[in-house]
Structure formats: structure tokens, C-alpha cells
Amino acid sequence: MRGYLAKRLLQAAPTILGSILLVYGIARALPGDPITVMFGELEPPPEVREELEKHLGLDQPFIIQYFIYLRRIISGDWGKSIFTAEPVLEFTLRRFQATFELTILSIAIASAVGLAVGFASAMRRDTPTDKVLRLASTAGFSMPVFWWGLLLILLFSVQLGLLPPMGRGGFQHLVLPALTLATFISGMIARLTRASMLEVLTQDHVTTARAKGLSETVVWTKHVLRNALIPIATFVGLQFGTLLGGAAITETVFAYPGVGKMVVDAIFTRDYPVIVGGLLFVVIVILITNLIVDMIYAFIDPRVRYERAGSYA
Amino acid sequence: MRLSIQELDTKGRVLMHRLGDTVETLRFLTKSRISAFAFAVVVGILVLATTADLVSPYSYHVADLAKRLMPPSLHHPLGTDQLGRDILSRIIHGTRVLLYVMSMSLLVALPLGTVLGLLSGFYGGVIDHVASRIIDILLSFPTVFLALAIVAVMGPSLENATLAIGISQAPIYMRLVRGQVLSERERLYVESARAIGAGGGRIMFRHILPNLTGPIIVQATFNATAAIISAAALSFLGLGAQPPTPCWGAMLYEAKDYLRTAPHAIALPGLALFIVAYALNTFGEALRDYMDPRMKLL
Numbered sequence: 284m285r286g287y288l289a290k291r292l293l294q295a296a297p298t299i300l301g302s303i304l305l306v307y308g309i310a311r312a313l314p315g316d317p318i319t320v321m322f323g324e325l326e327p328p329p330e331v332r333e334e335l336e337k338h339l340g341l342d343q344p345f346i347i348q349y350f351i352y353l354r355r356i357i358s359g360d361w362g363k364s365i366f367t368a369e370p371v372l373e374f375t376l377r378r379f380q381a382t383f384e385l386t387i388l389s390i391a392i393a394s395a396v397g398l399a400v401g402f403a404s405a406m407r408r409d410t411p412t413d414k415v416l417r418l419a420s421t422a423g424f425s426m427p428v429f430w431w432g433l434l435l436i437l438l439f440s441v442q443l444g445l446l447p448p449m450g451r452g453g454f455q456h457l458v459l460p461a462l463t464l465a466t467f468i469s470g471m472i473a474r475l476t477r478a479s480m481l482e483v484l485t486q487d488h489v490t491t492a493r494a495k496g497l498s499e500t501v502v503w504t505k506h507v508l509r510n511a512l513i514p515i516a517t518f519v520g521l522q523f524g525t526l527l528g529g530a531a532i533t534e535t536v537f538a539y540p541g542v543g544k545m546v547v548d549a550i551f552t553r554d555y556p557v558i559v560g561g562l563l564f565v566v567i568v569i570l571i572t573n574l575i576v577d578m579i580y581a582f583i584d585p586r587v588r589y590e591r592a593g594s595y596a
Numbered sequence: 597m598r599l600s601i602q603e604l605d606t607k608g609r610v611l612m613h614r615l616g617d618t619v620e621t622l623r624f625l626t627k628s629r630i631s632a633f634a635f636a637v638v639v640g641i642l643v644l645a646t647t648a649d650l651v652s653p654y655s656y657h658v659a660d661l662a663k664r665l666m667p668p669s670l671h672h673p674l675g676t677d678q679l680g681r682d683i684l685s686r687i688i689h690g691t692r693v694l695l696y697v698m699s700m701s702l703l704v705a706l707p708l709g710t711v712l713g714l715l716s717g718f719y720g721g722v723i724d725h726v727a728s729r730i731i732d733i734l735l736s737f738p739t740v741f742l743a744l745a746i747v748a749v750m751g752p753s754l755e756n757a758t759l760a761i762g763i764s765q766a767p768i769y770m771r772l773v774r775g776q777v778l779s780e781r782e783r784l785y786v787e788s789a790r791a792i793g794a795g796g797g798r799i800m801f802r803h804i805l806p807n808l809t810g811p812i813i814v815q816a817t818f819n820a821t822a823a824i825i826s827a828a829a830l831s832f833l834g835l836g837a838q839p840p841t842p843c844w845g846a847m848l849y850e851a852k853d854y855l856r857t858a859p860h861a862i863a864l865p866g867l868a869l870f871i872v873a874y875a876l877n878t879f880g881e882a883l884r885d886y887m888d889p890r891m892k893l894l
Binding site: 297301302305309312313314418422425426430431433434437528531535543546566573 | 737738744745821829835863869870873
């Protein structure tokens with residue numbers, strides 16, 4: 284196990300460095316170099332510009348600049364927002380709280396609904412019930428979230444007046460955006476649950492369990508569901524990471540102040556430090572979550588540690 | 597060149613055989629009611645996109661402010677939008693945007709992903725290590741954020757959004773092809789090709805690649821759905837198609853301030869997008885079952 288973890292961490296290092304390099308490349312490709320951004324409309328005198336370039340390391344080769352940038356972000360200096368002058372890291376972390384709440388609720392609803400639908404679908408395989416549930420889950424993951432979000436606002440806020448259409452406040456502000464995201468994810472979880480349960484069902488240990496005379500309830504819950512959960516857990520973990528990075532579209536529909544909406548807003552206001560900081564944050568959160576998911580996966584399924592250790596995981 | 601009777605006969609048989617295959621494929625893809633519906637939607641998009649100017653009752657871009665935000669009526673079956681434009685005509689012209697997004701993102705993603713996947717699966721070693729890290733890095737950027745970054749650098753337009761979607765889909769093909777090549781390269785036909793002296797490039801492109809078309813086509817169908825939804829989403833944020841392009845996502849973006857007064861202007865373009873996404877996903881599933889019956893579980 285320890286060997287696997289070490290290997291996995293070693294593999295993650297170049298990916299993380301590479302991702303940060305990509306973000307840095309994007310940062311440099313954005314219109315306006317750091318000095319122009321600093322001075323706004325005014326053009327600084329050439330000698331001031333030269334002095335500043337030296338000070339900021341902009342006269343160094345790209346790769347050296349990248350390492351200067353790495354040192355800066357590790358020490359927590361992610362730059363400041365052009366508009367509010369608030370440090371980007373603090374700003375992002377504050378937004379992250381909102382995104383975190385939304386993620387937890389969405390994943391909880393999606394897992395509960397997705398597992399129940401998938402389980403029912405697999406147990407009633409090839410019956411009309413199964414057909415309807417499969418149609419519903421395909422509908423779920425074919426749903427354009429921005430449209431679905433607007434329809435939910437139309438029904439629950441405009442027509443019924445039950446829930447607030449936008450913003451962040453109490454629990455009721457979370458319901459509609461969480462439902463929107465959960466619809467999409469639960470559709471995928473339901474399909475995956477059904478497929479993976481039906482696959483486990485064909486395995487020998489299930490036949491053995493039945494031959495032993497175990498009741499169908501025990502076979503389905505203890506033998507089929509438990510083994511089927513492994514791929515589902517991985518999928519949910521990966522989705523969790525993606526959502527933690529901010530659901531840019533859903534957050535925008537509901538004017539929900541998370542990380543995703545922060546980046547979208549920053550693009551409109553051309554607040555470049557915030558765009559770059561937001562992207563960096565998203566990528567780091569996703570990579571770390573994926574790493575954790577992989578480790579949990581190796582922990583619950585010992586086969587992974589042996590099979591994957593040698594190859595690309 | 598003149599063909600002998602025998603050659604003609606062979607050619608004729610091959611042609612008949614192919615025709616039979618096509619008929620069989622079509623029969624399979626339209627077997628159930630739902631997959632027949634999906635197939636009809638896909639054909640419908642192609643027909644509408646090619647005949648948009650003929651079949652749409654009004655122009656998609658000429659505004660008529662006297663008729664703004666009218667609910668569906670006999671004159672305007674799907675109503676009008678905030679500038680008095682006929683929504684039905686805009687939805688019909690929007691199928692061209694769909695085709696543009698699907699084909700262009702495919703043109704970016706497929707060659708890039710396939711070539712890198714072939715190289716890394718076939719040669720292994722350093723190439724594979726580097727390529728695998730590139731996959732990891734690109735996959736750690738969610739499509740929307742990668743697109744946001746590209747749009748931030750290059751400015752908002754449908755072309756840039758489509759380019760971003762293509763780039764973000766390339767690693768999906770790369771991973772798929774790489775995985776398939778790893779198992780294919782151990783097969784006997786590759787060994788035979790090597791034995792008669794075929795080089796790496798020839799083996800990859802003439803021998804292995806044709807065997808991967810099935811999974812690639814299936815993946816391309818699912819990616820097409822993802823591409824049109826992402827493009828519509830970016831347009832909905834105001835970062836994709838710009839007015840007056842009749843992109844369905846942009847129609848939602850323009851109409852969202854009139855949610856209370858004209859819900860049809862939101863509901864209908866979105867419904868069109870949902871139906872197409874649903875049909876393409878179902879179509880992809882039917883294709884997958886056809887190509888690989890073992891996958892029928894999903």
C-alpha cells in the first residue's frame with residue numbers, strides 16, 4: 284500500500300507542476316502585461332518600466348519566471364484583484380465556502396436519487412419500470428443545466444413563490460442550484476449503478492451466494508450492491524472534485540457567489556489576477572480530489588494496488 | 597480501364613453486400629421506438645440545416661419591435677423574441693450552428709487525440725509517459741474553465757468557444773485510442789504485418805487504426821452532445837456566439853431577462869436543445885450496442 288501511495292504521489296507531481304505551467308502560460312497570454320495592468324491607462328516612463336521589469340523578474344527567461352511564479356503562489360501571494368484590491372487567494376477561499384456548500388448538497392441529492400433509481404432499474408431489468416427509469420436517467424444527463432435552472436426558477440420562484448431565485452443566504456438559497464446540478468449527475472449515477480450491478484450479477488460469487496441458499500435481499504444488498512459500489516464511488520469522487528472547482532454555469536444562472544461565478548464575472552470585468560487565481564484554484568482542487576479518490580479506491584479495492592502499480596493510472 | 601465480367605461480378609457482389617450491411621445497420625438503429633425517434637431527430641437536424649432558408653417562415657435576424665415577445669400564435673407558431681424575431685425560424689437556423697460546433701470541435705479533437713493516442717500506445721516509453729501526463733493535465737481542466745481561459749485570452753466568439761471545446765475533448769480520444777492500441781498491438785495481425793516488413797507508421801495507420809473506428813465513432817457521438825451543450829452554455833454566459841447568431845444558448849441568454857413576461861422565449865429554444873441532446877445520447881447508445889453487444893448492460 285505504502286509503495287502504491289508513494290508511486291501515485293510521484294506521478295501526481297509532474298501533473299500538478301504541468302497544470303500550473305499551463306495556468307501560468309494562460310496568464311502570460313492574457314492581454315496586458317503585469318506592468319500595464321498596474322498602471323492602467325497611463326503609460327509609465329521607459330526607465331520606470333525597465334526598473335519594474337527587473338524587480339518583477341520579467342527580464343528573465345520564461346522558465347525562470349515560471350519558478351518565480353511558483354514560489355509566489357506557494358507563499359500565498361496570488362496577486363490582488365484590480366477592482367477591489369483584495370488579495371486573490373482570500374477572495375477565492377471566501378467564494379470557495381459557497382461552492383463547497385453547494386457541492387455537498389448536490390452530491391448528496393444526486394447520490395441518493397441516482398443509487399435508488401439505478402438499484403430499482405437493475406432489480407427490474409427489462410421490465411417497463413426499467414425502461415421508464417432508463418429514459419428518465421438519460422433525460423437527466425442530457426439536460427442543459429442552464430435551461431433546467433431557468434425552468435426551476437420559473438416554477439418554484441416565479442409561479443409558486445416558494446424559493447428564492449438567486450443569491451446566497453440560508454438553506455433555501457441552496458435548494459434550486461443543488462437540484463439543478465443533482466439532476467444532471469444523478470442521471471449518470473443511475474446508469475452507472477444499473478450497469479455495474481448487472482455486471483456483478485453475472486459473477487461467480489453471486490451464484491455461490493445463491494447456491495448457499497442466501498435470501499435474495501442478502502444477495503442484492505451484501506453481494507451485488509457492495510461490489511457494484513466501487514466504480515460508483517470513484518465516479519462520485521471525480522464529480523465531487525469537478526463541482527468543488529465551481530459550477531460556473533449553474534452558479535451564474537442562480538447568481539450564486541461561488542468560485543465558478545467569480546471567474547465568469549472576472550472575465551467580463553477583465554480582472555486578470557482573479558481569472559488566473561480562480562483557474563489555478565480550480566485545477567489544484569480537482570487534482571487533489573482526484574488523488575484522494577485514487578487512494579481511497581486503492582484502499583477499498585486491493586486489486587488496484589497490484590494491477591495499477593506498474594502501469595499508468 | 598476495362599473490367600472483365602468476373603471483376604464486375606465481384607464488384608457487384610461487394611456493393612450488394614455493403615448495401616445489405618447498411619440496411620442491417622439502419623434496421624438495428626431504428627429497432628426500438630426510442631432509437632427510431634433518435635435517428636429521426638439526427639436526420640431532421642441535417643435536413644433542416646441544409647434547407648433552413650427554404651423552410652423557415654421568416655428571416656432569423658430581421659427585428660420587428662412592434663411584434664416583440666408575442667406568445668405562440670398561428671402566424672408565429674413558437675412566438676417571437678425580445679426583438680420581434682420569429683423563434684421558430686431562429687431555432688431552424690440554429691441547427692446550422694449545431695452542425696458547425698459538432699464538426700469543428702470534432703476536426704480539432706479527433707486528429708489531435710488519435711495521433712497522440714496511437715503514438716503513445718504504440719511506442720510506449722518516454723513518449724507514452726509524456727503523453728499520459730498531458731492527458732492528466734488537460735483532463736484536470738473542466739471543459740467550461742478551459743473554454744473560459746481561452747475566451748479570456750482570445751475574446752468571446754463562437755469560433756473560440758468551439759476551438760476550446762475541441763481542445764478539451766482531444767484527451768478523451770487520446771485516452772481511448774491509447775488504451776485500445778495497447779491491446780491491439782499484441783494481436784496476431786500486427787505481428788504478421790511486422791513480419792512482412794511493415795514500418796511503425798504503416799502498422800499504426802493502415803492496420804491498427806481501422807480496427808478502432810467502432811469505439812471512436814461511438815465516442816464521437818457522445819462528444820458531439822457534450823460539444824453542443826458546452827457551446828450553448830458558453831453562449832448562454834455571453835461568451836460564445838454573439839448576436840444575431842441564432843445559437844440556441846445565445847437565444848436563452850438574450851431572453852433570460854424576460855423570464856416573467858415571455859417564458860416561451862426561454863422554454864422553446866432550451867427544449868430544442870434538450871431534445872437534440874437526448875436524441876444524440878440515445879443514438880450513441882444504440883450505436884454502441886450495435887458495435888459492441890457486450891456493452892449492452894449500460
